[in-house]
Amino acid sequence: MLNGVKRDIPKNLPRFISSDDFLNKSRRLIEKKKKQSKTVFFNSYDEVFDKLKIKDKQTLSFHHHLRNGDKVIQDVSKIIKKLGLKDLHFAPSSIFPSYTNMIDLIFNGNITNIHTNYLNGEVAKIISEGKLKGKLVMNTHGGRARAIESGDLGIDVAFIACPTVDKFGNGTGAIGKNACGTLGYCISDLEYAKKVVLVTDNLVGKLDSYQLNGEYVDGVLVVDSIGEAKGIVSGTTEITKDPVGLKIAKDCSSLLYELDLIKNNFSMQTGAGKTSLAVVNYVKDIMKKQNIIGEFASGGITKSYVDMLEEGLFKKLYDVQCFDLDAVKSFRKNKNHIAMSASEYGNPFVKNSIANKLDFVILGATEIDIDFNVNVTTDSIGYIIGGSGGHADIAKGAKVTIIISPLIKSRIPIIKEKVNTITTPGEDIDILITERGIAINPKRKDLIEKLKTTKIKIYDIKELLEKTHNLTGVPSKIKVSDDIIGYVEYRDGTYIDVLREVHNDYIR
Amino acid sequence: MFRSLLFVPGNNPSMLQNADIFMCDAIIFDLEDSVNLDEKDNARNLVETYLLTTKELPKAVILRINPVNSELINDDLKLLETRRIDYVLLPKANKISLFVLDKILNDLENKFELKQTKVICLVEEAKAIIEVYDLAIHERVRGLLLGAEDLTSELEINRTISGEEILYARSKVIYAAISNKIIPIDTPFTDINDTEGLIKDCKKALNLGMKAKTAIHPSQLETINDIFSPSxxxxxxxxxxxxxxxxxxxxxxxxxxxxxxxxxxxxxxxxxxxxxxxxxx
Incomplete structure (x- = not known):
């Protein structure tokens, strides 16, 4: 049956209707866990598995704050292999290329179902090729928090890598040899999982301030290393030198200026790529020249935003995840660098979420179609190469959502008649900025009207599609297999698209 | 009239493909110094294909040809048959090379019924500095571009941020151009990572009388445009x-x-x- 974005969703599964549809539903919350006894200290992963009676078919969750530097999910995977547990449901908030120990577990049926927000690397490749025996569900950061808090995603044991833990089971990411900053993605896991284990490599006597409350923690495992904090670095500290990226960034800043979005007390969020950084720099210049002070910037926080906070250009940073070590340092030292949970960030049922307070967001796209639907999940031949993360959450919440992208990436047009996979519905995308022109979603008549008196030329997105085809020719249609390997779950818990196995012709 | 002119190596397909989107007033498609000898044919073919097939050209198209005493010159100038080149940039310009180019162009224009080709002289030799007024008065010549790197190399002096070593050359180019109502164009600033240096260099050139500047990377264009535009x-x-x-x-x-x-x-x-x-x- 077709859903609200005309994708065929199997019967009996919840179909996406519209991004506002959750407003017709009331929030469901299960009770927060109540710890039965005082915090236990374990000596080994084996003991954790033994004492917590972890068994086949259970759901284990993890966060991804250590990103490519994470060792906890790797170590837990090793134990699962050793114990031969079967049919486990893994629910990490994201899966990175370094999580290689999951590969054998997927091939051997130890892990048969996965729930995550973002997926990249070899695990993504084998799942794309149909090696996961069950299903993959890819939801959003805010949607994951909603699912856990409502009981839709029940977690048996949450393994939470935590850079510093005290003797009372309280935890923080601000300090420790592997400090990674905020721990926003695991707050729902902490509060709602049946059992919670903090895994740390830095045990201290008593923490004065902490983000993870020991009240919810069943056990603590002290290990030699939870990973490598250097691996958390995402994005870049260098502004793009790519001329196409620079052109897009410049045009984006001009558009923000003309739309009067850069003004006192405004709020913004961008990605961490080089072009986004160039946009941030242009915005910074405008703010300095016009003595503008913004209310807050949010998201995964990078050095560029830390610098702006320190220069007094923003009053606050709301941070769900530190993207580099400068952000970690800032979070530790600056009281205006504030941690937020994934729920506070983008849960649709949290009315005053940070996503809902954003004036504008600047996001990327792997593909965008003529209905403005965006794909950041699969590549041009259907391999999974990412996922929503917070994309769909902030696209819905922000007053203006802007996609920046070159028209052509590696000779492949990014504008399509229909995207291969819908991650974020077109109704939540307002503006597309490319190096060859800007298109505005026709439903945003207010923005179109506002730009009428400016020099910014607006194209119909179909004109941009034609321009692209003039350069590349019309790409042949992608072949898809009939086999469904998983679903893209919108933030409200409905299915916005299906994920299909990569066609045999493309297996590499 | 230009503010900014961007050099694009002829053998760089991705730069060619995006030539129309850069924030410059003219693109100089280079067949000369930025292209190795074994890449010359490839570069010429790429530029020709680009000119014949692209739907959206840059605001102005300039072709930097190889020197007139090279074997490459005739093949380079065949690109004029595309009828999509606005100016030819003559490297190592002096009275003799301009005379030779003029003769070749006359023959080509007659043979293929082309309109008169406009020329910008690249003034990059000590001899050219002495002869610059004679270049400026030629009917084909619409601009003089100072090439300070080759010039200072010939003079065996170092380039500096302050640019005192090219003050005389800049001034000669400016006075020859302005007195003949053609445009003086400044030499590129070669450190693409030094924005402050670029700003100073642009301001210096502007204050001496330069009306435009060349760029070797698109990231320099915004600064150049800002400084060479009326405020x-x-x-x-x-x-x-x-x-x-x-x-x-x-x-x-x-x-x-x-x-x-x-x-x-x-x-x-x-x-x-x-x-x-x-x-x-």
Whole structure:
């Protein structure tokens, strides 16, 4: 049956209707866990598995704050292999290329179902090729928090890598040899999982301030290393030198200026790529020249935003995840660098979420179609190469959502008649900025009207599609297999698209 | 009239493909110094294919050919048959090379019924600095571009940020060009990571009388355009002055406490002309 974005969703599964549809539903919350006894200290992963009676078919969750530097999910995977547990449901908030120990577990049926927000690397490749025996569900950061808090995603044991833990089971990411900053993605896991284990490599006597409350923690495992904090670095500290990226960034800043979005007390969020950084720099210049002070910037926080906070250009940073070590340092030292949970960030049922307070967001796209639907999940031949993360959450919440992208990436047009996979519905995308022109979603008549008196030329997105085809020719249609390997779950818990196995012709 | 001209190596397909989107007033497709000898044919083919197939050309197309005494010159100039080249940039320009180019161009124009090809001379030899006025008066020549890297190499002196070593050359180019109502174009600033240095260099060139500057990377264009464009204040001043001149219809009058006569009115007209051309109004 077709859903609200005309994708065929199997019967009996919840179909996406519209991004506002959750407003017709009331929030469901299960009770927060109540710890039965005082915090236990374990000596080994084996003991954790033994004492917590972890068994086949259970759901284990993890966060991804250590990103490519994470060792906890790797170590837990090793134990699962050793114990031969079967049919486990893994629910990490994201899966990175370094999580290689999951590969054998997927091939051997130890892990048969996965729930995550973002997926990249070899695990993504084998799942794309149909090696996961069950299903993959890819939801959003805010949607994951909603699912856990409502009981839709029940977690048996949450393994939470935590850079510093005290003797009372309280935890923080601000300090420790592997400090990674905020721990926003695991707050729902902490509060709602049946059992919670903090895994740390830095045990201290008593923490004065902490983000993870020991009240919810069943056990603590002290290990030699939870990973490598250097691996958390995402994005870049260098502004793009790519001329196409620079052109897009410049045009984006001009558009923000003309739309009067850069003004006192405004709020913004961008990605961490080089072009986004160039946009941030242009915005910074405008703010300095016009003595503008913004209310807050949010998201995964990078050095560029830390610098702006320190220069007094923003009053606050709301941070769900530190993207580099400068952000970690800032979070530790600056009281205006504030941690937020994934729920506070983008849960649709949290009315005053940070996503809902954003004036504008600047996001990327792997593909965008003529209905403005965006794909950041699969590549041009259907391999999974990412996922929503917070994309769909902030696209819905922000007053203006802007996609920046070159028209052509590696000779492949990014504008399509229909995207291969819908991650974020077109109704939540307002503006597309490319190096060859800007298109505005026709439903945003207010923005179109506002730009009428400016020099910014607006194209119909179909004109941009034609321009692209003039350069590349019309790409042949992608072949898809009939086999469904998983679903893209919108933030409200409905299915916005299906994920299909990569066609045999493309297996590499 | 230009502010910024961007060099694009002819053998760089991705730069060619995006040539129309850069924020410059002209693209110089280079077949000379940025292209190795074994890449010359490839570069020429790529530029020709680009010119023949692209739907959206840059604002102005300039082709830097190889020197007229090279074996490559005839093949390079065949690209004029595309009829999509606005100017030829003559490297190592001097009276002799310009004479030779003029002769080849005359033959080509007759043979293929082409309109007269406009030339910009790249003034990059000590000899050219001495002969620069003779270059500027040639009927084909519409601009003089100073090439300070080759020049200082010949002089065996170092380039500096302050640019004192090229003051004489810059001045000669400027006076030869302006006195012949053609455009003087400044040498590129070669450190693409030094934005502060670029700003200083642009301002220095502008204050001496240069009207445009070449760029070797698109990231330099915004700075160059900003500095070589009339400022908002200058545009407002020129608009108000010309409005008053129109109302009073006098040869001389007072404006904002200063005496205004014909040269000032001409200056204001030029500012407005530039502002319109560069879409600043």
């Amino acid at each position: 908002k204040e200058a545009i407002e001043w020129a608009k108000a002055l010309l409005a008053k001149a129109k109302t009073l219809n006098k040869g001389a009058f007072q404006f904002e406490g200063k005496m205004i006569d014909r040269p000032i009115i001409e200056k204001a007209k030029k500012i407005i002309e530039k502002a319109k051309l560069f879409d600043l109004m």
